[in-house]
Amino acid sequence: MEIDATSAANIAEKGLRFELVDTADTEKFGLWLQADGRGFHSPRFTPETAAEYLAGTADRRTSAVYDDSSAEPGMPVATVNSWATPLTVPGEHTIEGWAISSVTVASTHRRKGIARNLLEAELRAAKAQNLPLAMLTVSESTIYGRFGFAPSTLTADYDIDTRKAKWTGPTPGGRVHFVPVEQLREEAPAIIERARLKTPGEILTWPHLWDRTFGISTDDKDFVKKVRAVRYDDADGTPQGFALYTFMENDHDFGKHTAEVRSLVTATDDAYAGLWSYLLELDLTTKLRVPLRSVDEPIRWQVSDFRAVRSTDVRDHLWLRILDVEAALEGREYSAPLDVVIEVTDELGFAAGRYRVTHEGVHGTSDSPDLELSVNELGAIYLGGVSALTLARAGRIQQHTAGSVDALERAFHSPIAPSLSVWF
Ligand SMILES: CC(C)(COP(=O)(O)OP(=O)(O)OC[C@H]1O[C@@H](n2cnc3c(N)ncnc32)[C@H](O)[C@@H]1OP(=O)(O)O)[C@@H](O)C(=O)NCCC(=O)NCCS
Structure with missing residues (x-):
């Protein structure tokens, strides 16, 4: 091109x-x-x-x-x-x-x-x-709204007091193994690939990103000295998850290390339980820090003390810009039946128009709109993690037909909170 x-x-x-x-x-x-x-x-x-x-x-x-x-x-x-x-x-x-x-x-x-x-x-x-759409992760959240982008996944960092957070989740069926980092780097892509397809908001990652994450790339010599790598294999012995983590020592008390997770990827709920319970129970460790996670992590509900799990710094992460309303909306599944006419405004013109959006298909229409929103709001709600109702209450979606925002929210809502685990 x-x-x-x-x-x-x-x-x-x-x-x-x-x-x-x-x-x-x-x-x-x-x-x-x-x-x-x-x-x-x-x-x-x-x-x-x-x-x-x-x-x-x-x-x-x-x-x-x-x-x-x-x-x-x-x-x-x-x-x-x-x-x-x-x-x-x-x-x-x-x-x-x-x-x-x-x-x-x-x-x-x-x-x-x-x-x-x-x-x-x-x-x-x-x-x-x-x-149908463009996407990016951003250094500053003030730059891209003017080009029609909006945050579509949110993210949070998790700080866990591991003395208080006793594991109460399911007993994992498999086991955790230490593995050499280089070996895990070879095994990881198959796990990453399965995990990616389970979570809206994830993208196909590229090998160099993982070389850097694993510390195999030359720019991270200190990390590679410190990193520990574990793999979770299910009851059949199939690798279903992995974690990379380091320790930050507490100079005053050797029993109060902080474990910092650089990467935690799980392809099944069983692997999720296996790796989180393992990380929570590390000896000589009182704090677990896990950055860049979903805002709705099951871990909250898998420990003895709800307040032991604090999610901090909730922020925007993946920004989306819809370019083709029909193709984008037809590309996803809906959680409830829907039939509304939306008027989309777009200063740059790409997505502007009036569309009948149903759970089965989308097409241009001249019928009067039930809802008006800009391409930014459409990008925000697209993955089902930002509530259309919240945006309407914020004055960013205009409702002309009673009940249409509720219907939009019910259909767009994703049962799995969208999340993106990398920067690009
Ligand atoms: C952000 C950056 C790319 C902007 O480049 P630039 O050429 O100065 O931007 P432009 O002159 O084209 O500005 C376009 C518009 O964005 C606005 N804008 C630019 N940078 C902005 C910022 N950081 N915050 C808020 N608004 C910004 C401008 O005011 C202008 O607004 P307008 O169209 O309403 O007049 C540049 O400042 C930069 O390289 N920053 C450091 C690296 C970085 O953060 N890149 C973004 C990675 S996600």
Whole structure:
């Protein structure tokens, strides 16, 4: 696919060049990567780490803005990359979405409209490929609403007082094994793949992400010294989950370590019980920290003391932007019968229109609307974790026909709270 002509022309008017980066050109791609890191105020990539990133993300559509008048003309002043990837939606279905990442604009070139051109170019690229939605995780929640995105999964960090939280959940049928990290890295993809399809909001992850998570990548030498890796096998001996965790010592009391979980992936409820109960019962440990989890974790209901499990820092995580209302809404299952007419507004035009939405199908209509909402609210409720009723009470969905918001909420609600366990 070519570079987006509209954004390229807008950026050219500013005396800059908007181009696709040939990721086979490692020198050029290497500078793109350093610009991306600089944009997030990260340390410079070492040659080894850079080589891993370049190999791990070369298949993405990679774009850059160059300023030929700058002191380093080969170094992009803006970056973005993107790729098509499945997103799990309610009903254990997946639909293809356009993942957008590495959005940076150099601090020397900020607030000139460059990011707007990058984002609009990405949305047009997604639309041109008939992808029903775009998605991203964000550094700041103030940036993307203007482009029609809204938070569709929320996340929370869990802090557990393990002295109080005695396991009262089901007795796991299988057992936990310590496994060498490298071995688990090989075994993990099959587990990750099954777990992904159970939770709306999860996306297909990529090998380099897991190399970094496991500490196998060169940029995380300290982690790899400390990490412990366990696998849960069910009663038949099939691996159904794994956890990676480290300990933070308490200098004053060796019996009060904090265990910090970097990754906890379970493909079954039995594996969930097996690994959580294992982590809660670690010796010499009084605190368990498990970040980036679902806001609705069963663990709350599996311990002796409800207040021993505190979820903190509830926040937005996956942001969605619907581009094709019919394809997006037809891609998921509904929890109750539905038949409403919705009027969708969209400043960028992609999704604007009036649609009859039923649990069996969606089509354009000229019937009068029962509800009005913008594409942002549609993105927010799409995965069934944000309540349409809450958005109506917040004044963000307008109801014209009594009962239609209730009906929308009942149908859209996902029995499993949507959640995304990675950043991208
Ligand atoms: C966020 C970032 C990409 C914005 O780039 P930019 O080129 O300065 O943005 P633009 O000039 O195109 O701004 C577009 C609009 O977004 C607004 N905006 C930009 N950054 C914003 C921010 N951080 N918070 C709130 N609004 C922001 C602008 O005011 C402008 O609003 P308008 O369209 O209503 O006039 C850039 O500041 C950056 O690289 N930040 C650090 C890295 C980062 O956080 N990237 C995002 C990763 S998810």
